[in-house]
Amino acid sequence: MRLAQRVAAIQPSATLTINAKARALKQCGVQVINFGVGEPDFDTPYHIQEAAVESIKNGRTRYTPVGGIDELKDAVCGTIQADYGLSFQQDNVLISCGGKHALYNLFQAVLDPGDEVVIPSPYWVSYPDMVRLAGAVPITVPCPEANGYKLPPGKLEEAITKKTRMFIMNSPSNPTGVHYGRDELAALAEVLLPHEDLLIVCDDIYYRILFRNQEWVNMAMAEERLRDRTFIVNGVSKSYCMTGWRIGYLVGHADAVRAATKIQGQSTSNPSSISQWASVTALREDQGVVDEMVKVFEKRCDYVLERIRALPGVSCPAPDGAFYVFPNFSTYYGKKTGGRVVRNSLDLADYLMEKAHVAVVPGNAFGEDRCIRLSYALSMEDLKEGFDRVESAVGALV
Template sequence: MTDRATELREAGRDIISLSVGEPDFPTPAHVIDAAKAALDAGDTRYTPVTGTARLKRAAALHFQRDLGITADPASIIVTAGGKQAIFEAFAATVSPGDEVIVPSPWWVSYPQMVRFAGGSVVPLITHAHHGFRFDPADLEALITPSTQWLLLNSPGNPTGAVYPRKLLEGIGDVLRRHPQVLVLADDIYSPLIYSDEPHSSFAAVCPDLADRVLTVSGVSKSHAMTGFRIGVATGPAWLIEAMGRLQSNASGNPTSISQAAAAAAFEGPQDFLVQWRERFRIRRDLVVTAINAIPGLSTPQPDGAFYCFIDATPLMDRFGDDNALALHLLEHGVAVVAASAFGGKDGFRISFAADEAVLAEALRRIAEALS
């Protein structure tokens, strides 16, 4: 949808894209300055494959300060974005016949990574009326001797769902009865929570299970650094080593300049996030109110990230499926992503990482397109 929107723009059409998952705020100045300083210092050579010592120390600071996880720099790997860390974890551990439980709706790349490694995706279906959360008993019902991983994404893409501490404790109770199951916690959106309850990371809530947990984070969403392509992950030593071996042969080290910038991001001031969260909260409320006022559309209020997952079931008799609906909205000047891309159905995802005036115009176009 993003590519098609770009094509239409280049053809002269006025297209508002709400399909891309990246902050629209500028990268903080101290991060840009760090990247420039690295260039001026000639920091343009290979680094250790799994990341510089400075960035690993900075990542350890981030894991402790922001996620409540005590991480030795030696148990941290730096990757070219969080996506690479998740891919490497599955590629290093999943074999044909292995199962990976993934709550659905899910981020589009999760099932593709599992299948690439030869594994099978086991959907853990969630629903809007439950805030896209699940009951631990529903998880346990899906676990078999072949279950290799449980994947948790909180706050989540595409739903904005946040898993509260009580839910994570219940998941821990289940997993203690199934010692073969590893947990991949994708916490990349952890700084973007709008409820009064702070972010809870699974490894911090259940420290006795930490040797079975890989926690993935980064700077893309928290510091508007999507193009820098830096992710960080921490977990058991055997897994980090295996991921490092794979990375050594697949890509080598992440970009040296980006690593210097990411270290500055973790080490530097974090107070700008207060303002960013408030802006995102205002945008979220704008979108939720407007969508729920459009006949045929509805969405719960997301507690985190910057997405609304919108149900359009009443419109399916008119459009047939959500891809047709998404294309219809694109023809009316708004790019969204069909719910079916995320393992859902009969709806679409909106990113509200856009200026309030832009969002208001996009929502006006959506209402007009469906009137």
Template sequence: MTPDIQRLNQRLADAQPSATYRIIDRVAERRAQGAKIISLCAGEPDFDTPKHVRDAAIQAIENGHTRYTQVAGVRSLREAVAAKFRRENGLDVTWQDTLVCNGGKQVIYNALAATLNEGDQVIVPAPYWVSYPEMVQLCGGEARIVTCDAETDFKLTPAALAEAINPQTRWLILNSPSNPTGAVYSRDELHALADVLLAHPHVLILADDIYEHLIFDDQAFLTLAQVEPRLASRTLTMNGVSKAYAMTGWRIGFATGPSWLLEAMEKLQGQQTSGASSISQQAALAALEGPKDFIQESRAVFQKRRDLMVALLNDTPGLRCVSPAGAFYAFASCAGLIGRTSPGGRVLHTDEDVAHALLDEADVAVVHGSAFGLGPYIRIAYALDDTSLRKACDAIHAFCNALQ
């Protein structure tokens, strides 16, 4: 008998590849064939990392900061992280209450891997970031998906949360501003969710605040442990420099939370990747301690792009889009396109069909909403210059107008 040497870990075999990266791979294939694709699928700012941050990284190399660091991060960066949480989020923490990881994704994965056992459940409001359910499954848990549609502005309600909680519930993941919808929870909405959670002391909360600084219309950002300090002892508040400072490739995420959890996450990271890049940590330190003009300027640009994108999408036959309150995504309903036939002869049965038809026939890449747990929608990242966004929307409009 031939041994089955290609046998995979069953959890990995059951996991789905990232839908976002599958579309990105298709974009690369089309471009290799000579197609001029406008990609609206990647979740990263199109701006350069601020110069003072880049300069700090270069100086770090010159100064010899090129060796291993402590697993939890260098103390100077952890002090800056703690200061950020105190200054911007009203959380009473010190540097010992922080952990630095290789990107925000590792923060989330470490937390789940350190705490989930077979049978544990994680409440994941949908629409969700594509990686949440897959990470839960890979860590041995079960994602309890709670659909939050347009009637609730794509936000979790107290009633839906209360109904989802059971004795097996281990975590609630709360993302505000949201990827993919841009939804932002207000103080009153967070208070209402907190009231439910206070009645269920066995539930941990993961507050994914990575889009914190991309919030529009002069709204104030609030995180759950700030609104309800009684939940701080079981809340992991995570953030990073990727979105706010256009540092996606630097791979620095960080968190604060209860000491027992951070210790477990550090233990796991020590056997997994060890500390984050020494150069990236020095760059992140410069970002957190340096001037914040970049945040204000980029936010103003994204708000203008949001207004442009929403107006153009709502002027397109078959598409409807509410104005997102944050992040840099438009989550547009494509229900009006379902059942129709594209100029190339493709019948649009699903939002995934819509996304692939737009890529193949209009040379515009978007991600289907069902990959985020809710269809029929498409997620459009407006992290491109105005000229490219207008060109993409013109192509989408022409495609939709030509449907049979």
């Protein structure tokens, strides 16, 4: 079959591939500890489930406006007002089928072939390919581990050319969990300000999962003069354990939001009506459920860091949020066991899967081959068992 050229230019999602491998092993009866998961391990809170059931019973089961129901747009504006201190109206909001879809629509709406998009690396696996699908060129910029894998302003400056159209930020980050503070954002803003055509995308999907009472801040909050050209992408997947419900949103300049809505209108149309009504409840009702989940993730994070730092030669910046760690295991590259050499993150992930029945995502998928990504959206028992297995597997490498 002759396929379109754009398919050859992109990779399958590495995280989805790992999860499929782990599932296949599990189906064969193997007890796999899956550190590859990209979603909270809790059920959607009960009151949100109830809202969905009610919406079905009340006949809210038909097409909705392409860009989402007004009630959800209002709930999004209310959330952004409360959590960001920023005012938006319905025409600044698009409701899409997940944050991923909101990003996709935005890229399709504002990027032209040849435009460059600056992406700090390590990055979330989907950014470069979504940029390519819009015909644009991803420019990934390696960020030093010593800086917590955050982008130094000088490196941003070096990466910007006449073709740069967009800069993508993801804080707290997938895969590192690190979060940019107000001063760090202000320093990056100084670089961005003179480039008036450059759009900024803040992927804030993990913003509620912040530890140690850290201040929530993003670029639009840190630098008022960048507000008009900053887009916020967010959703209910991670904060409310609603990954399967597929609701995300885009907030920003009305022209771009209108254009992204037009794209959505010729592809998926509206996201599920039932999920939209459930999301109204998620955003408007009891937020205590989110705080409880964050407390659990913070405890697990402390445990995971302790275990990682006990592994000889492994380094890892402390995450500020999300539910991932991104340790540097490169000290083990070149070592072997039973004639098998571990050369890179892919080899290490394969080795851990086969030897220890532990699934991790190789760092090369995130642009940093020295690392692997581990999710701690797992019970404490599984985390303990998983780290016991990792410890003994890497201990066998000489």
